[in-house]
Amino acid sequence: MTNCAGDGSAPFGSVALDDLGNICGTTFAAAVGLFGIVLKVDPKGNETVLYRFTGPPSSDGANPGGTLLRDAAGNLYGTDREWRFAVRPGDLWLWNRLHK
Numbered sequence: 278m279t280n281c282a283g284d285g286s287a288p289f290g291s292v293a294l295d296d297l298g299n300i301c302g303t304t305f306a307a308a309v310g311l312f313g314i315v316l317k318v319d320p321k322g323n324e325t326v327l328y329r330f331t332g333p334p335s336s337d338g339a340n341p342g343g344t345l346l347r348d349a350a351g352n353l354y355g356t357d358r359e360w361r362f363a364v365r366p367g368d369l370w371l372w373n374r375l376h377k
Contacts (some may be wrong), residue, residue: 301345331351352366
């Protein structure tokens with residue numbers, strides 16, 4: 278994390294690996310928005326932001342932390358300071374609030 282525009286800072290919690298060798302994780306903060314991101318780093322070191330938390334007053338929470346889990350379908354599960362969330366793969370990764 279270089280803390281450039283769109284990049285995360287303060288990596289937090291354990292990472293999840295997928296079948297293609299990508300590393301998925303979270304950062305507690307981000308250069309843009311300051312509320313953290315869910316990211317993927319491929320085996321070549323290319324970083325992709327999968328989800329950017331917008332923080333209060335939105336309803337998507339902020340500052341993800343703890344362990345990021347991945348299921349067999351590629352869905353990622355984690356927690357932030359308010360919610361438990363799922364990030365689902367696709368052309369556009371979708372964030373879902375699971376419960377508080």
